Amino acid sequence: FSASSLSSEAQKRGVGQRNSYSSVFYGDVDMDEDVEGNSRLVYVRFVTKLDDPFKVPDTQLGLPSNITRLGLSTVVNNVLQSGPSFYSARLLPFDVLRVPVIDFRRDNWRHEPFDFLINGELVRMSLEEFLLAKGISAEKVLEIEYIKAVAPRKQEEPSFHDDWVSAVDGSNPGFILTGCYDALGRVWKAAGLYVENDTGALVATASKDKTLRLWMFDAEESRGDPTKIRAYKTLRGHNASVQSIAAQPSGDMVCSGSWDCRINLWQTKESDAGASVSIKKRKKGSHDGESQSEGEPVSTLVGHTQCVSSVVWPQHGTIYSASWDHSIRRWDAETGNESLNTCCSDSSSSLDPIDSAVLIFCGKVINCIDIGGESSALIAAGGSDPILRIWDPRKPGSSAPIFQFSSHASWISACKWHKDSWFHLLSASYDGKIMLWDLRTAWPLAVIDSHEDKVLCADWWKGDSVISGGVDSKLCISSEISVK
Numbered sequence: 001f002s003a004s005s006l007s008s009e010a011q012k013r014g015v016g017q018r019n020s021y022s023s024v025f026y027g028d029v030d031m032d033e034d035v036e037g038n039s040r041l042v043y044v045r046f047v048t049k050l051d052d053p054f055k056v057p058d059t060q061l062g063l064p065s066n067i068t069r070l071g072l073s074t075v076v077n078n079v080l081q082s083g084p085s086f087y088s089a090r091l092l093p094f095d096v097l098r099v100p101v102i103d104f105r106r107d108n109w110r111h112e113p114f115d116f117l118i119n120g121e122l123v124r125m126s127l128e129e130f131l132l133a134k135g136i137s138a139e140k141v142l143e144i145e146y147i148k149a150v151a152p153r154k155q156e157e158p159s160f161h162d163d164w165v166s167a168v169d170g171s172n173p174g175f176i177l178t179g180c181y182d183a184l185g186r187v188w189k190a191a192g193l194y195v196e197n198d199t200g201a202l203v204a205t206a207s208k209d210k211t212l213r214l215w216m217f218d219a220e221e222s223r224g225d226p227t228k229i230r231a232y233k234t235l236r237g238h239n240a241s242v243q244s245i246a247a248q249p250s251g252d253m254v255c256s257g258s259w260d261c262r263i264n265l266w267q268t269k270e271s272d273a274g275a276s277v278s279i280k281k282r283k284k285g286s287h288d289g290e291s292q293s294e295g296e297p298v299s300t301l302v303g304h305t306q307c308v309s310s311v312v313w314p315q316h317g318t319i320y321s322a323s324w325d326h327s328i329r330r331w332d333a334e335t336g337n338e339s340l341n342t343c344c345s346d347s348s349s350s351l352d353p354i355d356s357a358v359l360i361f362c363g364k365v366i367n368c369i370d371i372g373g374e375s376s377a378l379i380a381a382g383g384s385d386p387i388l389r390i391w392d393p394r395k396p397g398s399s400a401p402i403f404q405f406s407s408h409a410s411w412i413s414a415c416k417w418h419k420d421s422w423f424h425l426l427s428a429s430y431d432g433k434i435m436l437w438d439l440r441t442a443w444p445l446a447v448i449d450s451h452e453d454k455v456l457c458a459d460w461w462k463g464d465s466v467i468s469g470g471v472d473s474k475l476c477i478s479s480e481i482s483v484k
Contacts, residue, residue, distance in 0.1 A: 039064045042127050044142045046076060050484070054112070054148075056080060060141055065128035072123070073114045076146055081109040113149035115445070118142065122441035150424060150436055151446035152466065152478035158450070159188060159477075165469025170461030172201060178475050179205060185215075187229075188475065202268060204254045206242035211235060212256055214268055230292070235266050237297040246313040248333070253298075255319055255333075257308025263321055264297035265333065301331050314371040320359075322366040322381060330359045330393070360391055372417025372425065373439070378402075380425055382412025388427045388437070405437055407444050414458045424483050426466055428458035434468055436481070450476040 041062040048055060056079045063075065116123045123130050123144075131138050159178075167179030176188040185205050201217040213231035240259035247254045247268075255265050306324035313319050319331040331337070365384035372378060379391045386408035389401040410430035418424040423439045432451050435444040453471035461467045465479040 039066045039128075040138075041065070042131075042138050042142060043140075044127075044144050046079075046144055046146055048146050050146075050148065054080065063127070065131075065138065066126045068126050069116055069123050072116050072127075072144070072146070073149075076114050077109070077111050080112075113151065114146045115149045117145045117147065117440065120440060122438055124441050124443045147484055148482035149445070150438065150481060150483055152448060153480035154478070155450060156477035156479060158474040161186070161469075161473045161475065163473055164456065164471050165473060165475055166456050168457045168459050168467050168469045168475065170459040170465070170467050173462045175201075176461060176467055176475070176477075177203060178469055180473075183207070187217075202251060204245055204247060204268065205231075206245040206256055208241040210238045210240060210242060210258075212242060212245065212254070212266065233293045233295055235264075235295045235297070237264050237266075237300075238262065243307055244310045246311045246319070248313050249316055253333075255301075255311050255313055257311040257321055257323075259307045261302075261304045261306060261308060261323070261325075263301035263304075263308055263311060263319070263331070265299045265301070266295060266297055303329055309365075309367050310369045312369060312371050314376060320369060320371055320379065322369040322383075324365045326362050326364060326366065328360040328362065328366065328369060328379060328381060328391075359393060362389065367412060368414050370416050370425070372419070374422045378417075380415045380417060380427075382415045382427055382429075384411050386410060386412065386429065386431070388412055388415060390439070403439060405435075405442065405444070407435060407447075408433065410454075413454070413456050416459050418460055418463070418483050420463060421483050426458055426460065428455040428468060428470075430454040432470070434458050434466060434478075436466070446481075448476075448478050450474075450478060 042065045043060050043062055045058065045060055046056050047058075056076060061075070063072075067075075118130060118136070119134070121134070125133070127142075128138075130136075131142075136142070161178065161180045161182065162184075163181035165178055165180055167177075169177040174189070178186045178188065180186065185203070187203075203215040203217070204212060205215070206212045212235035214233040214235070215229050215231050217229065235256075238256065238258040238260050242256050242258045244257040245254055246256075252268060253265055254268055255263055257263050301319070301321070304321065304323040304325050304327065308321055308323050310322040311319060312321075313333070317333050319333050320328065321331065322328045360379065360381075362381065362383065366381050367383045369379060369381045372380070373390070374392075377392065377394055379393060380388065381391075382388050386406055388405040388408070390403040392402050395402070405427070408427065408429040408431050412427050412429050414426075414428040416426050418426075424445075425437050426434055427437065428434045432449065432453055432455060434448040434450075434455060436446040436448070438445050448466060448468070451468065451470045451472050451474065455468055455470040457470070458466060458468040461477070463483065464481045465477055466481065468476050468478075
């Protein structure tokens with residue numbers, strides 16, 4: 001059938017007459033939807049901020065009220081694939097969801113999964129349920145915005161390590177950094193490939209040996225074989241294992257959090273670069289004679305009473321820290337004092353007088369925090385329960401997080417905002433899953449199930465990929481994620 005013949009047939013039946021279709025195909029998903037019963041037509045108009053070829057004409061469509069997100073995505077894809085011929089009539093009959101339209105204008109169209117927003121909120125139920133829940137009338141034309149679904153479209157081959165992968169960093173689009181329980185840091189250009197450096201880079205690592213080390217990549221050298229890079233500086237000053245590390249945006253300093261309950265600040269400027277030795281050419285028993293400098297902290301931030309599990313340095317003069325003492329603190333990096341203008345607590349917890357300077361008291365052990373979202377001001381945190389919590393410290397007197405996401409089944413080990421979006425972030429958990437979130441819905445946008453055991457770390461890479469590591473000793477890369 002062509003679109004015009006379908007529309008004519010629908011007009012013969014009558015707009016209000018009951019019709020049915022048995023299934024909706026969404027990529028590889030077969031979604032059964034029953035339109036029998038009391039389902040009625042809802043008139044909609046699709047709009048988007050996407051560029052061509054993802055724009056549909058500005059036309060009203062009649063859809064069954066019990067259609068879900070997957071059905072909406074199928075409709076939009078059929079319209080986009082069909083081109084202008086789809087709109088020979090203004091009414092889209094139910095049958096278009098099951099009857100193929102063969103008058104296609106775009107024969108090479110690739111099915112694209114979409115998400116849908118009504119009044120700025122993502123649709124995660126049928127249209128009828130959504131309208132009832134939000135008190136929206138179905139008597140007028142409903143404007144629905146569609147966006148590309150935020151989900152990985154490709155899973156790269158994993159890169160295997162010799163032990164647990166405890167840290168990943170994707171801040172540089174040219175390579176990935178991983179830390180492993182075999183006491184080695186690794187640099188990857190892509191899945192399975194060690195990096196050959198295109199630009200100079202300074203890397204800081206932290207370890208259970210109580211030290212930090214600084215490494216310099218030589219941008220002038222390029223080797224076909226993996227290289228072993230020697231740290232040019234060792235930073236000593238902690239009395240226990242170093243749990244977390246963060247760099248000042250300028251790269252001139254780094255801060256570190258430790259099991260000794262302290263946060264140390266360190267200078268990174270150093271003229272001497274580390275030496276690199278080819279693993280292939282290195283002789284057994286040989287020793288590198290290059291000298292290595294050592295450094296001490298320029299200042300120490302004291303206030304936490306248990307392990308400092310996470311530190312972030314989002315702005316030049318501001319550091320955030322989280323601890324197993326259940327608190328999140330904000331520090332002035334220049335003075336070393338706690339920089340606070342508000343005090344929040346979880347509704348299930350209360351603040352003692354001694355904790356009156358704490359920015360947030362969560363009531364749970366905190367494993368990870370990150371700063372991002374609207375105006376880069378929201379605090380996301382995960383810890384010793386399956387709940388990802390988000391606070392807005394700009395709102396004084398708030399007694400609870402502004403968002404709580406509870407789809408994980410175990411402790412949360414990592415959380416990370418997307419740098420180009422106010423709404424999107426990821427979380428990783430000991431349940432072996434990574435979840436992608438949008439603040440406009442309480443359900444995860446996607447669940448990445450690429451690990452076979454606990455996920456210990458995760459990060460965004462190049463804006464469209466998620467990298468992760470865990471107890472299964474794998475670096476996994478989930479790519480082609482569209483975040484707009």
